[in-house]
Amino acid sequence: MTELEVRETPEILPLLPVRDMVMYPSVILPLFVGRDMSINAVEKSLSKDRLILVTAQKDLTDEDPLPGRIYSVGVVSQIMRMLRLPDGRVKVLIQGLKKATIVEYVQEKPTFLVRIKPVEEPILTEITLEIEALMRYVKEEMEKVVSMGRMVPPDILMVLDTIDEPGKLADVAAANLGLAVDKAQEVLEIVDPIDRLRRLSEILGKEIELLNMQAKILSQAKEEMSKTQREYFLREQMKAIKTELGEGDERSEEVEDLRKRIKKAKMPKDIEKEAKKQLERLDAMHPDAVESAMLRTYIEWLIELPWSKSTKDRLDIKKAKTILDEDHYDLDKVKERILEFLSVIKLKGEMKGPILCFVGPPGVGKTSLGKSIARALGRKFQRISLGGMKDEAEIRGHRRTYVGSMPGRIIQGIKQAGTNNPVFMMDEIDKIGTDFRGDPASALLEVLDPEQNNAFSDHYLNLPFDLSKVMFITTANRIDTIPSALKDRMETIYIPGYTEREKLVIAKKYLVPKQLVENGLTEDMIRFADHALITIIQDYTREAGLRNLEREIASVGRKVAKRIAEGQKGRVIVTLKNLQTFLGPAKYLPEGGLEEDTIGIASGLAWTEVGGEVLYIEASSRKGKKELMLTGSMGDVMKESAQAALTYIKSKSGALGIEAETFDNLEMHIHIPQGAIPKDGPSAGITMAVAMISAITGKPISRKIAMTGEITLTGRVLPIGGLKEKTLAALRARAEKIIIPEENMRELIEIPQYVKRKIKFLPVKTMDEVVRIMFGG
Secondary structure (H helix, E strand, C coil): CCHHHHCCCCCEEEEEEECCCCCCCCCEEEEEECCHHHHHHHHHHHCCCCEEEEEEECCCCCCCCCHHHECCEEEEEEEEEEEECCCCCEEEEEEEEEEEEEEEEEECCCCCEEEEEECCCCCCCCCCHHHHHHHHHHHHHHHHHHHCCCCCCCCHHHHHHHCCCHHHHHHHHHHCCCCCHHHHHHHHHCCCHHHHHHHHHHHHHHHHHHHHHHHHHHHHHHHHHHHHHHHHHHHHHHHHHHHHHCCCHHHHHHHHHHHHHHHHCCCCHHHHHHHHHHHHHHHHCCCCCHHHHHHHHHHHHHHHCCCCCCCCCCCCHHHHHHHHHHHCCCCHHHHHHHHHHHHHHHHHCCCCCCEEEEECCCCCCHHHHHHHHHHHHCCCEEEEECCCCCCCHHHHCCCCCCCCCCCCHHHHHHHHHCCCCCEEEEECHHHCCCECCECHHHHHHHHCCCCCHHHEECCCCCCEECCCCCEEEEEECCCCCCCHHHHHCCEEEECCCCCHHHHHHHHHHHHHHHHHHHCCCCCCCEEECHHHHHHHHHHHCCCCCCHHHHHHHHHHHHHHHHHHHCCCCCCEEECCCCHHHHHCCCCCCCCCCCCCCEECEEEEEEEECCEEEEEEEEEEEEECCCEEEEECCECHHHHHHHHHHHHHHHHCHHHHCCCHHHHHHEEEEEECCCCCCCECCCCCHHHHHHHHHHHHHCCEECCCEEECCEECCCCEEECCCCHHHHHHHHHHCCCCEEEEEHHHHHHHHHCCHHHHHHCEEEEECEHHHHHHHHHCC
């Protein structure tokens, strides 16, 4: 009976996590302890009752394991001896006493203290014939393992002969068998001694099979070695013969150089095997053969690809956040997604690269955001443009049978990056074409599928390359032109346009300093007043992004540089007064609202690729032919919305105070100004209905209210998109209220607070509510 069984097991013990071994009861082992937390655990144990819980950790490389990375079942052990070594480590001799399960971690610093629950094994009342046969089988198998050269303590067989308890026999045998940690832990966690012994017998059977196979491989290796030596001598003889004949020493040197480079490239085994095979073909081929140059190029491609070269991710979350904030203002959703990715890598150790799709208007910073992400992660950055791409071979590469064949843009980019985990940006994914040469979008399905791209096969290489570590980022202006199957593989993040206030902050913080450097200026030479920048934003640009704003700032910078180069002294301050001197007259007139409430003119809101716009929809009615005329370059969807709105008005004529006979000879004309610009979309439905009701009833429409929403035949108001951009357009037009579908109210969280203070949102479910707001009643 052990000392632990005599006295009660303490409820709380210090925890000693160990690597590459598993402790068992009834086993005495020496351990070298070097980590601070482990030394603290030993000292804590020695200061009390010399008892400690020894448990294996799941990851051998983890220097500072968290509770979740330590197995929950261990062995309560007693420290028998302790010796401090000169290098600061501690050597301890411990004896396993009893299995226990960790219930909870009471303390984590400076060492782990855990609350435990002892594991009670069932007591065997008798040793049956089956149990005795099983024990004898395990002892015989252990003898076989030792006889086949397995390194185990020499006296272990004698020890096993003296053991007559099944559980103890299983523990001692497993402890000395040198099993992998996960298998050894599996045996430890089996409570029933017979089941444990039975599982150990299965493992022993497999170990003996492996040892037999190992012996067979060793025998083959010896034969192969003699064969290799023979080939070496023959090759040396061939080299001597070629030298005597005056044939290609340079060729031999080139082949030998390629052979060395293949060895240094650290390719996967199957890739290296193929490279060596092709090298042997090249070596046997005449230097002037047509295929020789192609084969040499192919081998060099295999050598230069980063099969096993990766950059280490920067796992400092705060530092990564600082870098993202330095490079871009706002864009919180994108930054949050990148920080989440880094956090998972930090906790888990690895993660498949995410596949993100940034969708937004031109100039909002989608491409530059990719560069910033690469900088934050500490990865290489690679970019290709997919706009106008029509050939599938651009993605998958050309087969080597073609003259001038080469890998696709993906493999080329990986080679240029020099690592197998770059940030890989593919711009303009919504502008991919297709023709008789194939469909690049379909080829991208494999590249952008995390379940498939770990073995991406380029037609040129004809070998699998692992793209799962690459962080792919695609960009698009529109989501609807991307094929649905491709869209489904990507995580879409919308980057809307910037408000005027956001543009002002970005101009002061990023654009102006950048253009000062670009044009050789300093802050002592030029300063932009805030009002001047606001005027540039409002009167000289009309965009959701920042490209034209940066061009206008650059234009001012160049003119100031010219003045200084001509000898002008002093600092130039760009103000409202002198702005036209630099940029000329305003390119865009401010969006002005209507001067007064008008009959038949309603203020609608539209979304475009460059932001929100106000659409003034005009309606006029008179007696004449019974027809609905639609002008102003309307698309089919907008025309259908007008038809639906008129049908609703007819069905509600009584409630609207319109006589039913009015529609018998009603000639209705709807027009949207700026007729040269095509317009389409369903969100102008309620606006056209309001304009028509006003024109028929003669009631004026409030110029302070803008509206957006899709209408159905029964008068329901359906949700719309682009609410933020439309709201900013209404603000520019000095609207005070916006009627929006009730289902869009959840999107108000994305509207800046200063905008919500200036505009009141009126949610509606039906057209009847719109009529009450606009005309009362």
